Amino acid sequence: MKVGIMGGTFDPIHIGHMLAAESARDAYGLDEVWFMPSHIPPHKEDAGVTGLMRLEMTAEAIAGHPSFRTLDWEVKRGGVSYTVDTVRELRNTYPEHDFSFIIGADMVAYLPKWDRITELAGMLTFIGVNRPGTNLSVEALPDFLQTAVVTAEMPMIEISSTMIRNRAAAGSSIRYMVPDRVYDYIVRSGIYGIQP
Ligand code: ATP
Ligand code: MG
Numbered sequence: 243m244k245v246g247i248m249g250g251t252f253d254p255i256h257i258g259h260m261l262a263a264e265s266a267r268d269a270y271g272l273d274e275v276w277f278m279p280s281h282i283p284p285h286k287e288d289a290g291v292t293g294l295m296r297l298e299m300t301a302e303a304i305a306g307h308p309s310f311r312t313l314d315w316e317v318k319r320g321g322v323s324y325t326v327d328t329v330r331e332l333r334n335t336y337p338e339h340d341f342s343f344i345i346g347a348d349m350v351a352y353l354p355k356w357d358r359i360t361e362l363a364g365m366l367t368f369i370g371v372n373r374p375g376t377n378l379s380v381e382a383l384p385d386f387l388q389t390a391v392v393t394a395e396m397p398m399i400e401i402s403s404t405m406i407r408n409r410a411a412a413g414s415s416i417r418y419m420v421p422d423r424v425y426d427y428i429v430r431s432g433i434y435g436i437q438p
Contacts (some may be wrong), residue, residue: 246369247313247332248274248344249325252279252296254428255303256406256420258373258399263376266344266369267309275344277304278313280323291433293298293317302423326362333365341366348378353387358421363390374400410434 248263255277263275279296297317304310315331316323325343332341345353349371353359357404368391372378380391406416411434417425428436 243273246275248277262371266394269394274309276313303421324360347376347378371396410436
């Protein structure tokens, strides 16, 4: 089985994440995509809302897609989430699965700085998708990474979780930037300072 891991902080999950996952699934015939919120990513401050809420929003976002799943490992483990540790565990638990990891262009450019990236790049393929703000360039990567990264096309979506948090806090609409069920969850939970 071919499984794409869609990792992120998902604070909140938005349509850019959904389209990245669906585009990678479609381009490479992935059987499933597992959405995995990180607890605390190495490159970020602690997320604004709890891991559990980010996991619940992710579950709302994927509801109804026949091949999307959530993976709660990093949130459950707590602490700083290192992808390399999670992927090693995934391969031990599911030795028969063929894993890839879906990332946007900003993360493709940042790959050389990922913790123990040489080890990680030996364990799976990265599927990079375009994202406004950073050129999706495999050639710009060091040699050992060029062979570990493939790309998939997606419509440019100029939306980030940061933009959504800022808009919500400022009283601007975030409707349709997140899946409807995620919007309902945010309003229901009163997070991000949203005014319905
Ligand atoms: P933040 O603004 O908090 O950093 P974000 O929108 O960048 O949030 P993340 O959770 O950091 O979302 O991203 C998870 C993954 O999704 C990363 O690989 C990122 O590159 C990718 N991604 C996020 N938004 C988009 C988008 N609009 N288009 C393509 N890829 C995206
Ligand atoms: Mg980001």
